[in-house]
Amino acid sequence: KKFLEEKPKSVLTPGSNLSSVKVARALANGAYQNLQGLLTGQSGSYGGNTWNLMEFMTGKANSDLGQTGFVNFQTLIYSNTSFYFDTWWQQMYLGVGASNLAIETIPTINAAGLTDEAKNNMVAEARTLRALYYFYLVRMYGAVPKVTSVPKDLNLQVPRVAAKQIYDEVIIPDLLAAEKSTLPWKDATGKVSMGAIKALLADVYLTYAGAAINGGPAAYAESAKRSLDVIQNGGYTLFPNYTDMINPTNKNNGEFIFQVQFAASVPITNPLTALTIPNYSGISAYSDEYGSVWPTDQFIASFPAGDKRVAEKQFFYTNYPSLKTGQTVTFKNHYIYKWFDVNAIKSTTKSDLNYTIYRLADVYLMYAEASNRAEGSPNANAITYVNAIRARATLAPIGALSQDAFEKEVWLERYFELCFENKMWFDMLRTRKVHNDVTGNWDNFVGHKTVFNATFTEKQLLFPLPKTETDINPKLLPNNPGF
Amino acid sequence: KVTSSQDNLPLPAVSIKVKGTAAGTLTDANGSYTIQLSNANSVLVFSYTGFATQEVSAAGKSTINVQLKEVSSSLNEVVVIGYGTAKKSDLTGSVTTVKAEQLLDKPVPNLSQALQGKVAGVDVSVNSNAPGAAAKVRIRGIGSINSNVDPIYVVDGVVGVDPNSINPNDIASIEVLKDASSTAIYGVRGANGVIMVTTKRGRKGATTVSYEANVNRSELYRHVPTLNSKEFVKIYNESFANGAKFDPTGAVQTPAKELNHTNFPLLFDANNNPIYDTNWEKETYQPAYSQSHQLNIQGGSDKSIYSMSLGYLNQNGLTPTSNFKRYSVKMTMDNDIKDWLKIGGSLNGIFGRQRLVTDGNGGLNVPRAVSEEVPIVPIKYPDGTWAGNYDIEGLEGAPNPIQTANERYTINNTLQALGNIYIQAKISSELDFKTDFGFNLNTQKNNFYSSAALKHLSADQGGVASVNTNTTYFWQTENYLTWNKKINDHQRFTALAGISFSRSVYERANVETQNFISDFFQFNNLGAGSLRSAAGSDENPSTPGALYPGSLNSYYGRISYNIDEKYLFTATGRYDGSSRPADGHKFAFFPSVGAAWRVSQEDFLKNSQTISNLKVRASFGYTGNQEIGNYRSLPQFSTNQTAQNGAAVITLLPGYLGNPNLKWEKTRQIDGGIELGLFGGRVNLDADYYQRTTSDILLQTPIPFTAGFTNANVYKNIGSMKNSGVELSLNTVNIQSTDFTWSTGFIFAANQNKVTKLNDGNADIFPGPNFLGQNYVIRVGAPIGSFYGMTRLGTYGDNPADVAAAALHGLKPGDRKYIYNPDGSNYYSIIGRSNPKWTGNFNSTIKYKSWDFSFDIRFVQGVNTAANFKHSVEDRQTISNSLATVLNGWTPTNQNTMISQVRNYKYAQDSHFDTWWVEDGSFIRGQNFVLGYSLPAPTLQKLHVSRFRIYASVQNLFVITDYTGYDPEVDTFNNSYGSNPAFTQNIDFFANPRPRIWNLGVQVGF
Structure with a gap:
């Protein structure tokens, strides 16, 4: 009967008329929605965002706050109900879901002005993002459910498949397909570019070659091929000054290859600005100054003498004028300066800074590491790129090094250059090595003792699947070792 | 005369x-x-x-x-049933009537609160004590999970009216229909029982005017002690000192700043003693005064009767600035146009304005700040600026409750037009036709403002204003024929057949603005803020507006058959169609049958001096439930926004999975009852036994996040459950003489709920909320609303065995001790129930000459209440104030305690939802005590008034309970924290305390 028919007027359904360029774009944009999940707030926490977890795990971060769950990670006594595991899981799979919707719906849209090429490129964006979400998932949780289409029925208890299978069947094919698109090398609006696709593929192959999958030497070569392509053809350049990275006018430019987009005027704003201000230091207009994550003294001390990156107000700061009195407040620790947005801090409380997923310095170091492994020794390019990073830090260039010494040098540069950008924990898992800030040695991952006297074990290699999810889908059990 | x-x-x-x-x-x-x-x-x-x-x-x-x-017996009483009326003696079903005077014996703002303790099997929980708040009404237990579990209200024939918006003083009587024989005529809306509300109408004869008024004072009568200044400083310092024990390798254990004169010259004197000792409970919960005035006019001629009423209520809450005002006007008209034709109607206009200052559960709201604000800060400093936790580094910085109450609030404006027009025609002496057009137009406009001065709430946003409007347009048309046929002297029947259509359209629009140049504008000029309709706020996550239409189309009938006034039979049926279930499941049939035997009409009892009435009855039938919101069977996209190129762009996301098999929830009910009247009606006993079996229960089931939908729930028909129980109601007139009467009433209800089947192999379902662990489990064999958590045994001592046992879990002496699984993982089990085993109510009325005295005592037994607030104020020293119970925390000399050793919050161990929080929530409450005096008839005549009564009453005179929070009857989560708002009863995360109310009233009739 007509009287009882449901014809929704306020929500689109799969049966709605979707033939419009803007609908196609909105679907592609949907795949970006959960990039903000990399920094999203943890429910039940105060000052705890997903980003915190990856820094807490390294043993090189401390926190001013208790309600970040920091102590659980400091002591490494955490469980499947601890903070962050549920939110990472949720956010990454929401990203997968949105990407799936875009990938399967965009090709079906026919609209005036919507070319096949435009559709292909939008699908390429979504496939790149799906690969990125899965890349986070497999590195964090290992074997995870493979979901590559939007579910149509209630059969939702999907079992896990091995991480290698996710790489082989989803991540790598998605990126190889995206690589074939005609997306430009750079995109100043912040969308996926060829530079982003190749940088991600370089990272994926490098990780695939690493300890978790042991994908073999060919993967190093594939990785090096992509990173070199980005370096040589992408048109990206290192910023001369570190503080160029905290100037909002440089968003999506210069060194930046792919970033999570924020905008003060929207305001979808970067939470890290307030999160990294020392707790209750009174230097900002924010009513919440969290001091949620800051570097241990030992990590700061591990930088070489004269490294510009630990100089005041480069990557870190130790004092700042009080907003009220103008008098300098000196902090008891180093705090992170990488998301210090002056406008937000002084007046607007709305940070305009993007959060970087890939920048050229990272790709330089990926190339150096991958080519060194693929070719058995560092080539001239690799050495040049490492020295470019060192030069910016006002460190002397390196000369010829053995394969092993060069690799350690690259790893260490990654620690210093990319610190607190959520890279270090994945490096530790990939290399199964941890730089000991006290001894200066490279410890094996399993057995490494943090400065908090906690020891990494096999249990640290994978995060537990969150209990909220295994309660609903018992097919995910058994949980990862140790949980 | x-x-x-x-x-x-x-x-x-x-x-x-x-x-x-x-x-x-x-x-x-x-x-x-x-x-x-x-x-x-x-x-x-x-x-x-x-x-x-x-x-x-x-x-x-x-x-x-x-x-x-x-x-004295109610046998000839005419009661309102679905689509008609019937003599009480003719009924085969379970129907209870409550008259206005019983309903309005205490000042309450709405019908749901008035119903508390009146009817056996109708469990009413007054969970919020915010002015104007509605109560939860459950008939015969909880018959569903996620579909609505509220009964349906039929106000003068208009189905589905929100009973809490109407003025309770306009009500003449209500009928509660409980069993299938009486509810099945409402088909898909009948499963949770039906409450028929009949409002006052005109009467023939001279015009009567009545005026009623009351004034009352609310005051706090139970306390939840927190630390005073001296104790707070002591615990604060001890906690930091203990930090080293719990984290020897950690960073600095000392507070951000020591509590002393140097650091806090405004808070500590030169000897480092706190200057202030603020008792926030006392400062916040001040006595409040309320009043109400009601004017009612009834009159009419032979052919035409009318009524008019005006109502005014101004209720103030204990929480400062909380308030509810209601203005109502109502008119009714009934005309006999011809011998065979009658037309009439009613129109009810209501305006309500509620000022609410306790938004959200879990936020830094007023009740929470009362417990968490530290005593060492004043309300305001001598220079007039507000003080708060934020003045002390390292504390969770909620503004103080009085500042928040003044500067953060919601004005809920309700505007409602409700009424109907009917035409009733006598086609023949036996056949009646009635057509009725009813409507209910309801607009709610909620204006919210939170000041730019409120740190941690809205300072960073530069002030937040929002206006949300929710409008419901409802119309219905009911058309039915009634055939009253007397076959012969022994047999008669009434047959009814009808058809109805109804449609409800719900629209909402939410707008929000932030960043104002001044607090001056509040929500009155949303253009004065720089940031319009901010994305991703809590209030409107992604959809600022929406439209939801829903329709019903139904056919119904009833036959009541009466043989010799002894044997009664009723059969009803309704064929209901709704837009909500999936295609192919839209129509369903809900039949019922009932039979009764009036034993007292049999010759062997007819002349009995003892037994004046004896009736046994039984019924069986089906009803349905579909209250799940619209579009729940359809897959949907959702929209949101993200940033791109420095601007917002719209995103399209997989929003909701949909369920193409979504269908009705069905309830089968069996009822057996007995009605016994003794000694000419001096003693009346009603007893019922029932079984309600609900199958295809609708549940908003959490789905795996791997599915990728932004709404991680889907409505499913997930299983079955059973409610069974007994209801007793005993009314006696103990003494009846000219000057003195004494009567008592006792009602008792016990309901047993059991989940009998769940899909997916009877696997447990965790419906939420998830507050430091899942709080509820739905498990086969257990009742719905089972609390689920860990078992706290106490604390670990410093003996070697305990030290070793604690170390297995990374814990130390002074940490909480739980039961663990053999493999060392956390052990969870059912640790309580949120629905009572039995409830009862005892009332008594004594009248002596012109005086009357009555009281009403309510019993709720065999139930738990979860004091979730303990997490926040027992386990988090050094970031807020704590309950006084932390003074009994573990120390080397006080090891036999349930409360862990105090430590600075950074090193606090995990809190869990556990047996220490889930307390005994049973209680006995002195609901109402009333003393009244009426002027005797001779005096009345002199004054030319027909009635004059003054009375004094007190509500909540006492509550006897072991519960440690403000009140065990509570639900602070109903703002849908967690995934499933149905599962929030008896969870307490900082509630408005329940007031004791002293009341003075007057009733005058002319």
């Missing part, structure tokens, strides 16, 4: 007929009448609803004063 035999008060509008003729008249407001008799030997017949009809011979008399006797 006609008066009542009971209180000698005049009876207006008594019908006086001359026997055997059509002549007759009515008494006026003073009970007086005059009648011209053509025959001096006529016999006058006096009849009046609720009173025994009397015949008096007029022979030789010029003045006939008559005292009518009230019919």
Whole structure:
């Protein structure tokens, strides 16, 4: 009967008329929605965002706050109900879901002005993002459910498949397909570019070659091929000054290859600005100054003498004028300066800074590491790129090094250059090595003792699947070792 | 003159007929009448609803004063049932009537609160004590999970009205339909019981005017002690000192700043003693005064009757600035146009304005700040600026509760037009046709503002204003034929057949603005903020507006068959169609049958002096439930926004999975009852046993996040459950004499709920909320609303065995000790129930001459209440104030305690939802005590008033309970924290305390 028919007027359904360029774009944009999940707030926490977890795990971060769950990670006594595991899981799979919707719906849209090429490129964006979400998932949780289409029925208890299978069947094919698109090398609006696709593929192959999958030497070569392509053809350049990275006018430019987009005027704003201000230091207009994550003294001390990156107000700061009195407040620790947005801090409380997923310095170091492994020794390019990073830090260039010494040098540069950008924990898992800030040695991952006297074990290699999810889908059990 | 035999008060509008003729008249407001008799030997017949009809011979008399006797048994009472009325004695189902005077014995803002303790099997929980707040009403347990579990309200025939918006003083009576025989006629809306509300209408005869007013004072009568200044400083310092024990390798253990004069010259004197010792409970919960005024006019002529009423309520809450005002106006009109044609209608206009200052559960709201604000800060500093936790580094910085109450609030404006128009035609002497058009237009406009001065709430946003409007347009048309047929002297029947259509359209629009140049504008000029409709706020996550239409189309019928007034049979059926289920599942049929045997009409009892009434009845039938919101069967996209190129762009996301198999929830109910009246109706006992089996239960089931939908729930039909129980209601008139009467009433209800089947192999379902662990489990064999958590045994001591046991879990002496699984993982089990085993109510009324005294005591037993607030104020020293219980925390000399050793919050161990929080929530409450005085009749006559009563009453005089929070009858989560708002009863995360209310009232009739 007509009287009882449901014809929704306020929500689109799969049966709605979707033939419009803007609908196609909105679907592609949907795949970006959960990039903000990399920094999203943890429910039940105060000052705890997903980003915190990856820094807490390294043993090189401390926190001013208790309600970040920091102590659980400091002591490494955490469980499947601890903070962050549920939110990472949720956010990454929401990203997968949105990407799936875009990938399967965009090709079906026919609209005036919507070319096949435009559709292909939008699908390429979504496939790149799906690969990125899965890349986070497999590195964090290992074997995870493979979901590559939007579910149509209630059969939702999907079992896990091995991480290698996710790489082989989803991540790598998605990126190889995206690589074939005609997306430009750079995109100043912040969308996926060829530079982003190749940088991600370089990272994926490098990780695939690493300890978790042991994908073999060919993967190093594939990785090096992509990173070199980005370096040589992408048109990206290192910023001369570190503080160029905290100037909002440089968003999506210069060194930046792919970033999570924020905008003060929207305001979808970067939470890290307030999160990294020392707790209750009174230097900002924010009513919440969290001091949620800051570097241990030992990590700061591990930088070489004269490294510009630990100089005041480069990557870190130790004092700042009080907003009220103008008098300098000196902090008891180093705090992170990488998301210090002056406008937000002084007046607007709305940070305009993007959060970087890939920048050229990272790709330089990926190339150096991958080519060194693929070719058995560092080539001239690799050495040049490492020295470019060192030069910016006002460190002397390196000369010829053995394969092993060069690799350690690259790893260490990654620690210093990319610190607190959520890279270090994945490096530790990939290399199964941890730089000991006290001894200066490279410890094996399993057995490494943090400065908090906690020891990494096999249990640290994978995060537990969150209990909220295994309660609903018992097919995910058994949980990862140790949980 | 006609008066009542009971209180000698005049009876207006008594019908006086001359026997055997059509002549007759009515008494006026003073009970007086005059009648011209053509025959001096006529016999006058006096009849009046609720009173025994009397015949008096007029022979030789010029003045006939008559005292009518009230019919003490309710056998002849006419009760309202679905699509009609019936004599109570003719019913085969379980129907309970509550009259206005019983309903309004205490000042309450709405019907749901008034219903508490009135009807066996109707469990009413007043969970919020915010002014104007509605109560939760459950009939015969919880029959569903996620579909609505509220009964449906039928106000003068308009189905589905929110009963809490109407003025309770406009209600004449309510009928509660409980069993399938009486509810099945409402088909898909009948599963949770039906509450028929009949409002006051006109009456024939002289116009009567009544005025009622009351003023009352609310005050705090239970306390939840927190630390005073001295204790706070002591615990604060101890906690930091203990930090080293719990984290020897950690960073600095000392506070951000020591609590002393140097660091806090405004808070500590030169000797480092706190200057202030603020008792936030006392400062916040100040006595509040409320008042209400009601004016009612009823009148009419022979052909046409009317009523008018005006109501005003101004209720103030204990929480500062919280307030509820309601203005209502109502008119009714009923006209006999022709012998065979009657038309009439009613129109009700209501405006309500509620000022709410306790938004959200879990936020830094006023009740939470009362417990968490530290005592060492004042309300304001001497220079007039607000003080708060934020003045002390390292504390969770909620503004103080008084500042928040003044600067963060929601004004809920309700505007409602409700009414109907009907035409009733007598087609023949046996056949009636009625058509009724009803409507309910309801607009709620919620204006919110939170000041730019409120740190941690809205300072960073530069002030937040929002306006949300929710509008419902509802119309219905009911059309039915009633055939009253007397077959012969032994048999008669009533048959009913009808058809109805109804449609409800719900629209909402939410707008929000932030960043104002001044707090001046509040929500009155949203253009004065720089940031419009901010994305991703809590209030409107992604959809600022929406439209949801829903429709019903139904066919229904009933046959009631009566043999010799002894054997009664009823069959009903409704064929209901709704837009909500999936295609192919839209229509369903809901039949019921009922039978009753009036044993007392049998010859062997007819003349019994003892048994005046005995009826046994039984019924069986089906009802349905579909209250799950619209579009729940359809897959949907959702929209949101993200940033791109420095601007917002719209995103399209997989929003909701949909369920193409979504269908009705079905409830099968069996009911057996007995009604017994003894000693001429002095003792009345009603008893019922029922079984309600709900199958295809609708649940908003959490789905795996791997599915990728932004709404991680889907509505499914997930299983079955059973409610069974008994209801008893015993009313006795213990003493009845001219000057003195004493009556008592006792009701008792016990309901047992059991989940009998769950899909997916009976796997447990965790419906949420998830507050430091899942708080509820749905498990086969267990009742719905089972609390689920860990078991706290106490704390670990410092003996070697305990030290070793603690170390297995990374814990130390002084940490909480739980039960663990053999493999060391956390052990969870059912640790309580949120629905009571039984409830009861005892009331008694004593009348002596002009005085009346009554009281009402309520029992709720066998239930738990979860004091979730303990997490926040028992386990988090050094970031807020704590409960005084932390003074009993573990120390080397106090090891036998449930409360862990205090430590600075950074090193606090995990809190869990556990047996220490889930407390005994049973209680006995002194609901209401009333003492009244009515002016005697002679005085009334002198004053030319028909009634004058003054009374004083007290509500919540006492509560006997072991619960440590403000009140065990509570639900702070109903703002849908967690995934499933149905599962929030008896969880307490900082509630508004329940007030004791002292009340003075007056009732005058002219």
